[in-house]
Every structure is written in structure tokens, then in C-alpha cells.
Amino acid sequence: xxxxxxxxxxxxxxxxxxxxxxxxxxxxxGEVLGLMGPxxxxxxxxxxxxxxxxKPDSGKIxxxxxxxxxxxxxxxxxxxxxxxxxVPRPLREMPIIEDIRVSTIPDSIIESFRGxxxxxxxxEKIAEDVGLKGRFSMYPHELTMGDLRRVELARALATxxxxxxxxxxxxxxxxxEIEEIDKLLRRKMEEGLDFIVVSHDLKALAPLVDRVVVxxxxxxxxxxxxxxxxxDEKVKAAYFG
Amino acid sequence: MIRRLRWWLIAIAVMCVxxxxxxLGVTRLLVMGSYLAIFAMSWDMMSGYTGYVSFGHPFLIGLxxxxxxxxxxQEGFQPPHIILPLYxxxxxxxxxxxxxxxxxxxxxxxxxxxxxxxxxxxxxxxLHRLVIAIRPEFTGGDRGLPHLPSVVMGAVPNYYLAxxxxxxxxxGLWFVTRSNVGNILKAIRMDEDVVEAxxxxxxxxxxxxxxxxxxxxxxxxxxxxxxxxxxxxxxAFSVTFLLDIIISAVLGGMGTITGxxxxxxxxxxxLEYLRPYLFGQWRLLAYALAALFIVIYRPxxxxxxxxxxxxxxxxxxIGGEVxx
Amino acid sequence: xxxxxxxxxLLSGLYALIAMGFTMIFGVGGVLNLAHAGYVMVAGYMYFWxxxxxxxxxxxxxxxxxATSTGLxxxxxxxxxxxxxxxxxxVFVSTIILALTLEHIMTLAFxxxxxxxxxxxxxxxxxxxxxxxxxxxxxxxASWICIAIVLLFVRRTHMGRAMRxxxxxxxxxxxxxxxxxxxxxxxxxxxxxxxxVAGIFYSSYTFLTPAAWVLPLIMSFxxxxxxxxxxxxxxxxxxxxxxxMETATVLAIHEKLRSVPGLVIMIIVLLLxxxxxxxx
Numbered sequence: 001x002x003x004x005x006x007x008x009x010x011x012x013x014x015x016x017x018x019x020x021x022x023x024x025x026x027x028x029x030g031e032v033l034g035l036m037g038p039x040x041x042x043x044x045x046x047x048x049x050x051x052x053x054x055k056p057d058s059g060k061i062x063x064x065x066x067x068x069x070x071x072x073x074x075x076x077x078x079x080x081x082x083x084x085x086x087v088p089r090p091l092r093e094m095p096i097i098e099d100i101r102v103s104t105i106p107d108s109i110i111e112s113f114r115g116x117x118x119x120x121x122x123x124e125k126i127a128e129d130v131g132l133k134g135r136f137s138m139y140p141h142e143l144t145m146g147d148l149r150r151v152e153l154a155r156a157l158a159t160x161x162x163x164x165x166x167x168x169x170x171x172x173x174x175x176x177e178i179e180e181i182d183k184l185l186r187r188k189m190e191e192g193l194d195f196i197v198v199s200h201d202l203k204a205l206a207p208l209v210d211r212v213v214v215x216x217x218x219x220x221x222x223x224x225x226x227x228x229x230x231x232d233e234k235v236k237a238a239y240f241g
Numbered sequence: 242m243i244r245r246l247r248w249w250l251i252a253i254a255v256m257c258v259x260x261x262x263x264x265l266g267v268t269r270l271l272v273m274g275s276y277l278a279i280f281a282m283s284w285d286m287m288s289g290y291t292g293y294v295s296f297g298h299p300f301l302i303g304l305x306x307x308x309x310x311x312x313x314x315q316e317g318f319q320p321p322h323i324i325l326p327l328y329x330x331x332x333x334x335x336x337x338x339x340x341x342x343x344x345x346x347x348x349x350x351x352x353x354x355x356x357x358x359x360x361x362x363x364x365x366x367x368l369h370r371l372v373i374a375i376r377p378e379f380t381g382g383d384r385g386l387p388h389l390p391s392v393v394m395g396a397v398p399n400y401y402l403a404x405x406x407x408x409x410x411x412x413g414l415w416f417v418t419r420s421n422v423g424n425i426l427k428a429i430r431m432d433e434d435v436v437e438a439x440x441x442x443x444x445x446x447x448x449x450x451x452x453x454x455x456x457x458x459x460x461x462x463x464x465x466x467x468x469x470x471x472x473x474x475x476x477a478f479s480v481t482f483l484l485d486i487i488i489s490a491v492l493g494g495m496g497t498i499t500g501x502x503x504x505x506x507x508x509x510x511x512l513e514y515l516r517p518y519l520f521g522q523w524r525l526l527a528y529a530l531a532a533l534f535i536v537i538y539r540p541x542x543x544x545x546x547x548x549x550x551x552x553x554x555x556x557x558x559i560g561g562e563v564x565x
Numbered sequence: 566x567x568x569x570x571x572x573x574x575l576l577s578g579l580y581a582l583i584a585m586g587f588t589m590i591f592g593v594g595g596v597l598n599l600a601h602a603g604y605v606m607v608a609g610y611m612y613f614w615x616x617x618x619x620x621x622x623x624x625x626x627x628x629x630x631x632a633t634s635t636g637l638x639x640x641x642x643x644x645x646x647x648x649x650x651x652x653x654x655x656v657f658v659s660t661i662i663l664a665l666t667l668e669h670i671m672t673l674a675f676x677x678x679x680x681x682x683x684x685x686x687x688x689x690x691x692x693x694x695x696x697x698x699x700x701x702x703x704x705x706x707a708s709w710i711c712i713a714i715v716l717l718f719v720r721r722t723h724m725g726r727a728m729r730x731x732x733x734x735x736x737x738x739x740x741x742x743x744x745x746x747x748x749x750x751x752x753x754x755x756x757x758x759x760x761x762v763a764g765i766f767y768s769s770y771t772f773l774t775p776a777a778w779v780l781p782l783i784m785s786f787x788x789x790x791x792x793x794x795x796x797x798x799x800x801x802x803x804x805x806x807x808x809x810m811e812t813a814t815v816l817a818i819h820e821k822l823r824s825v826p827g828l829v830i831m832i833i834v835l836l837l838x839x840x841x842x843x844x845x
Binding site: 051053072073074075077078082083089091092093094098099101102103105107108109112113115155158159 | 420421422424425427428431432434435436437438439440441442443445446449
């Protein structure tokens with residue numbers, strides 16, 4: 001299977017702190033990768049590097065074989081990488097349906113004027129798809145955490161991505177909400193979407209991922225199928241000390 | 242939407258017939274108010290929508306004004322002593338505003354946040370100094386350039402000119418904000434990173450907002466200069482002028498169309514009518530303090546206050562909770 | 566030539582004082598206080614009022630001036646900036662309106678004319694064959710003492726470290742138990758005090774006028790940009806670059822163009838190295 005997304009030798013330092021240290025891993029087409037590691041191990045930083053929010057001190061990032069290191073963030077989104085945030089960042093003053101619309105607007109002034117971007121029906125379909133029916137005109141402050149995470153997901157889906165980086169999508173959700181999101185993600189997987197899922201919740205992670213990469217202090221610890229990894233000595237040491 | 246449109250048409254109709262009923266002095270005030278409204282809308286286009294506060298509007302306005310003044314001056318553009326007609330100098334003035342604006346837009350976009358404001362302010366200061374010190378025989382130095390030709394003469398024709406200009410700008414602004422472009426700009430103010438992560442080059446859209454802002458500032462600046470028939474550095478590049486514009490937009494309500502228009506007229510009239518009651522500096526102090534309070538307690542300005550009033554009425558009618 | 570040296574040193578020292586306060590507020594609090602230069606101007610007036618109009622001794626006048634600027638700074642912070650730490654637009658607009666308000670108040674109290682403040686220390690001194698005004702020398706020394714105190718404070722004391730921590734990583738610092746409110750308050754107070762000292766000497770260097778806050782404000786921006794936001798050392802260096810360039814321009818080229826070289830350098834820095842000289 002071809003490699004969809006690959007990072008090689010990624011390193012990022014903030015002053016004296018080494019957030020990511022010579023990390024390499026890849027995601028193949030059609031697979032879901034789990035990214036695990038204790039708090040502060042650098043998972044969000046890795047996502048930020050992949051998305052282009054930070055520039056790595058060294059290392060390369062490849063998408064579909066192309067080196068995207070010099071691509072600005074919006075360009076990376078255009079070629080098919082999307083993300084959700086650990087703490088949801090909805091557009092505060094917009095009803096969520098408008099928030100999702102923003103993700104469908106084309107990156108061109110002229111096209112935007114001509115009314116480019118999705119029709120309301122299409123946007124509503126995306127919102128319904130993630131389970132937000134009946135809440136289209138509500139504002140972020142009126143929604144539960146579960147719904148906010150759905151909005152994040154809808155926004156990411158609206159950009160027609162090939163892979164979505166999910167940062168702690170299960171955090172702060174009830175068991176019922178986790179189940180729903182889980183079902184949603186699996187449906188998307190069947191439709192051919194790839195994911196990198198970051199999560200602390202091993203139980204939620206287990207049914208989703210094909211393979212797992214474990215990091216600690218920004219460094220590669222282990223990699224392999226889920227069942228194998230949770231029993232790995234090095235991984236246990238990283239989590240439990 | 243239709244209801245809103247009706248109000249607008251009524252307002253336009255009223256403003257068109259107004260000069261027949263009011264004294265000439267008030268008409269003149271309305272002209273000043275219209276221009277201030279144009280500048281306020283121009284500022285709001287950039288600062289109110291994208292959140293990138295610009296302190297460079299006097300720069301844009303002054304640059305446009307000086308270029309058109311320069312080229313249409315009584316003495317002509319020395320040494321060839323060419324006097325260009327207004328329909329040439331005004332577009333050139335607008336072009337200058339756009340070109341000059343790009344000069345400070347480009348470097349400040351490489352860094353985020355407040356740099357834009359600082360750089361724009363720096364440009365205003367630089368232009369101020371250059372105009373005074375470099376070739377004062379051309380630019381009029383400290384005193385500026387007097388005796389400029391007018392587009393039309395007389396208070397009433399100028400009133401209609403200014404009014405027409407203002408409505409044109411308002412129409413353009415309306416068109417933009419209703420569109421997807423407007424949505425993007427507002428989203429940029431809310432959370433620029435998220436917009437980037439949605440596959441949109443925020444730089445492109447910010448630049449567009451800035452272009453609009455610069456074009457309108459240039460239009461306003463050139464026509465205003467010819468209305469006043471003179472231009473001078475102390476008035477054009479002053480912090481007071483800058484704050485007049487900002488306060489108009491803020492007081493009226495940033496990020497709206499009616500806000501800056503209302504603010505422009507309001508400020509012009511209030512300054513004028515307070516004249517007999519509050520002497521000199523006290524007047525300026527009072528309005529500065531009022532502006533301070535409004536910015537802090539009611540950032541949405543009068544537009545926000547008006548919205549609150551409407552909401553209060555609706556609540557009274559329904560007699561219960563107001564949703565949404 | 567020697568004029569450029571001593572006057573440049575003075576202007577640089579004053580600019581350093583003003584810009585340091587400015588950059589500290591931005592580094593620690595994340596907001597730009599555009600009224601900062603206004604405090605400088607007010608302090609200058611307060612000193613003039615206390616020592617020349619009321620005839621109070623120098624020490625008391627100093628204290629009054631510095632207390633006023635510190636009070637203004639703290640007042641601005643407690644009054645509303647604290648509430649709007651995440652709304653930079655509002656802080657922006659409101660602080661520049663505040664600066665204008667201060668200008669109006671000073672105009673009401675002292676009128677618009679330029680006041681020539683007599684030097685604090687009279688006399689001239691001979692150094693190496695050139696004579697310098699004592700006032701300038703004392704001012705340079707005083708500003709350097711203040712700069713040194715601030716540097717020591719930031720580097721050695723607990724509060725100083727807290728300030729730097731907050732500037733580097735807000736959430737991390739709060740988690741470590743640092744109280745952002747108290748640190749912000751201290752930062753604002755210190756910057757107010759620095760503005761006060763700068764104001765006293767600025768008023769005797771150049772004449773006093775209510776609109777005197779505009780130029781220092783613009784130059785402070787330039788300095789902070791050149792030196793790099795968040796770096797006090799960078800600010801000091803940049804202040805000297807800008808200060809000397811301005812002095813050289815005034816004395817050697819054209820008085821009216823004083824601000825241009827500094828601003829041009831700021832633009833160049835933004836284009837080539839947006840982080841500034843020592844910025845993070």
C-alpha cells in the first residue's frame with residue numbers, strides 16, 4: 001500500500017525544550033494510525049508541524065510522495081490534510097452552520113464573490129452527517145462538548161480531505177457520545193477516509209486503529225498493531241513509569 | 242431583508258431632499274459628516290472586519306490628497322507647470338493610495354498581530370516628515386497647498402456629491418459583507434488560524450480587504466481635498482484626524498455599515514453643537530472621554546445600543562425569553 | 566561630533582526606558598499599551614508643575630512625577646485592560662484614546678505652548694577637551710542606573726523570573742502556580758515608573774508640549790520591532806541604534822526628518838528578519 005503521509009526525522013525545539021526529537025513514522029492509504037503517548041509527549045506539536053503551524057528545525061514531511069515542508073498551512077489543507085483541535089476552536093460569533101460553510105469557501109476572491117463554495121443543502125448534509133441535525137443555527141456557547149467536537153469534525157470533512165488528524169477527539173465526552181463519534185468515524189473510514197487519531201482513551205482507540213505509534217518526550221518509543229503495543233514493556237514503562 | 246431595504250430607501254429619499262429644508266450651514270456640516278463617514282467606513286473595512294486595526298488611514302488619505310493636489314495645483318506640477326485636469330488627478334490619487342498602502346501592507350503581513358497598526362502609524366509619520374522636509378517648494382512644506390480647484394462649487398452640489406460617494410461606498414461595502422468574502426473576513430477576525438486550517442489563504446483575503454479600504458480612502462481623500470480646496474500636513478497627518486476616523490467607526494459600531502455612517506455624522510454634529518457650551522479643549526476632552534467609555538463598555542457602539550433597544554422591544558412583545 | 570555622542574547616549578537611554586516598559590507589557594500581558602508614551606508626557610508635566618510651579622524640592626518632585634505615571638499605568642490596567650486581555654483590538658483603540666485624553670487634560674491644565682523646562686542640574690563639565698551640559702550627563706547616568714536595575718530585577722528576582730515565564734508560555738506559567746494578575750500588575754507598575762523617569766528627563770531634553778507623546782510612541786514601536794518583542798536586551802540595543810540615528814539626523818541632516826531613519830530600519834527589519842534582532 002502506498003504511503004499517504006510520512007514524516008522523517010522530525011525535530012522541533014522551543015528554546016531549550018525539545019518537543020519533538022528525530023521522529024519518523026508514516027500512514028498508509030486506507031489505514032488508521034493511532035498516536036499514543038503520555039501528556040506532554042508532543043502529540044499536538046506533531047500535528048502542528050504536519051499542518052504547517054510550526055516549521056520543523058529539521059526533518060521532512062511527505063504527503064502522497066511530495067515534500068510539503070514549504071507549503072503554507074492553507075495549501076496543505078487544499079491537498080487533503082485536515083485537523084481537529086484538542087480544545088475545540090469554533091468561530092465564536094457565528095452559528096455553526098456558517099462556521100462549517102467557511103471551510104467550503106474557495107480560496108479565491110472572484111470565486112467567492114460568484115457564490116462559490118457549497119450550497120446550503122450540501123453544508124446541511126455535512127452537518128447532519130456528523131449528527132448535528134436540528135442545531136444548525138445554534139452558537140458555540142450553546143452547545144455541548146460533544147457537539148462542538150462534531151462541529152470540528154464537520155469543518156474538517158467540509159474541506160474534502162484525504163486524511164484527518166484528530167487531536168483528542170474523545171476527551172471530555174460521555175460514554176454515549178464516544179460511542180456515537182466512534183460509529184461516525186468508522187463510517188467515514190469505510191468511505192475511504194484515513195485518520196491519525198490521538199487519544200488517551202485506550203478503550204475508545206482500540207476499535208478504530210489498525211496500527212499504533214507510541215511516543216514519549218517527542219521520541220519514538222514503539223510501533224505496531226494495537227494489541228501488541230499495549231503489552232509492550234517499553235510502552236508500559238513510558239506510561240506508568 | 243426587505244424590511245431593512247425599506248428603511249434604507251426612506252433614508253436615501255430623506256437625505257436627498259434635505260437640503261431644501263435646512264440652512265446652508267447645516268448642509269455644509271452634512272458634507273463634512275459624509276466625508277468622515279466615508280473615511281470611517283473605509284477604516285472599518287479593514288479594521289472592523291478583519292480585526293487588523295489600521296492606524297494608517299491618514300497616510301492613505303493624505304497621500305491621495307497630496308497627489309491630486311500636487312498635480313492640479315494652481316501653479317501646476319513644477320517645473321513643467323503642467324496642470325492636470327481633475328478626472329486625471331483623482332484616479333492618480335486613488336492609485337497612489339493603493340500603491341502606498343501596499344508599501345506598508347506587505348511588510349506588516351509577514352508578522353501577525355499588532356504589527357500592522359504600528360507599521361501603518363509609522364508610515365503616517367514618515368510621510369508627514371517627508372512632506373514637510375523634502376522639497377517643500379513642491380509640497381508646500383509646513384503650510385500645505387492652498388487654492389486647489391473644486392469638483393463642484395457650492396454647498397448643495399457638494400452635498401449631493403459627497404452623499405452620492407458615501408452611498409456608493411456603502412453599497413460596495415454591503416455587497417462585500419453579504420458575500421462569502423465578507424464571511425471569511427469576519428472569520429479571520431474571530432480566529433485566523435482556523436481559517437487557514439480551512440484551506441484559505443488568509444493573506445489573500447486580508448489583502449483584498451485592505452485594497453478595498455485603500456481605494457475608498459483614496460476616493461474619499463481626493464474628493465475631500467478638492468472640497469476643502471486645500472491640504473496641509475498638520476491636519477492631514479495628525480493623530481487627531483486618525484482618532485476622528487476611528488472614533489466615528491467605533492462609536493457607531495465596528496464591523497457594520499450603518500455604524501461608521503452614523504458615527505461620522507454624529508461626531509461632526511456633536512463637535513459643532515457642543516461648541517458654544519463647552520469651550521475649546523473641554524469639548525475635545527469630553528468627546529475623548531465619551532469615546533473611551535463607549536469603547537470599554539459598549540464595543541459595538543451605537544449600533545450595539547440600537548440592537549439592544551430592538552431586542553428589548555421584541556422581548557416586550559413576546560413577553561418571554563428571546564431565543565437566539 | 567561629540568554632541569552626537571552625548572545627546573545620542575541620552576536619547577538612547579530615554580528611549581530604552583520607554584521602550585522597555587512598552588515591551589514588558591507586551592511580553593507579559595500580550596497587549597500593546599498605546600498610552601504608554603502618554604504617561605511619559607504626563608510625568609514630565611508633573612515634574613515641571615511640582616518643581617517649578619509649586620517650588621517643591623527636587624526629590625519630592627521626582628517622587629510626584631513617578632507616582633503619577635505609575636498610578637496612571639496601574640489605573641489603566643486595573644480599570645479595564647485587565648478585562649480585555651484577549652481583545653487586543655479594544656485595548657488598542659481604548660489606549661490610544663486614553664493617550665489623546667491625557668493630551669487634552671494636559672492642554673487644559675498647561676495650555677498648548679511649548680514649555681522650556683529648565684535643566685535639573687546646571688552647569689557644564691569638561692571631559693577630554695569638550696564641554697557637556699551637566700544636565701545631560703546626569704540624565705544619561707540616571708537612565709543607565711534605571712536600566713541596570715530593571716535588568717537585575719528581571720534576571721535575579723523571583724518576580725522577574727515569573728514575568729519571563731509568563732511571557733514565554735502563559736499556560737505553563739499559570740500551571741506552575743504563577744498568579745498572572747499579580748505579575749501583570751507588577752509589570753504595569755514598573756513600566757509606569759520607568760515612563761515616569763523617562764518623562765522627567767525627556768522634558769528637560771526637549772521642550773514640553775501636550776502632543777509630545779506621539780513621537781516617542783512611534784519610536785518605541787520601532788525600537789521594540791527592531792530589538793525583538795519579548796527581549797529586554799534587544800530593546801536596549803535597538804534603543805541605542807534608533808537613538809543615535811535620530812540624533813545624527815537632527816544634528817547632521819534635517820531636524821524635521823528625525824524619525825525617518827529609525828522607522829525605515831524598522832521596516833527593513835520587518836521585511837528581512839521579522840523576529841527582530843534578539844526576538845524569539
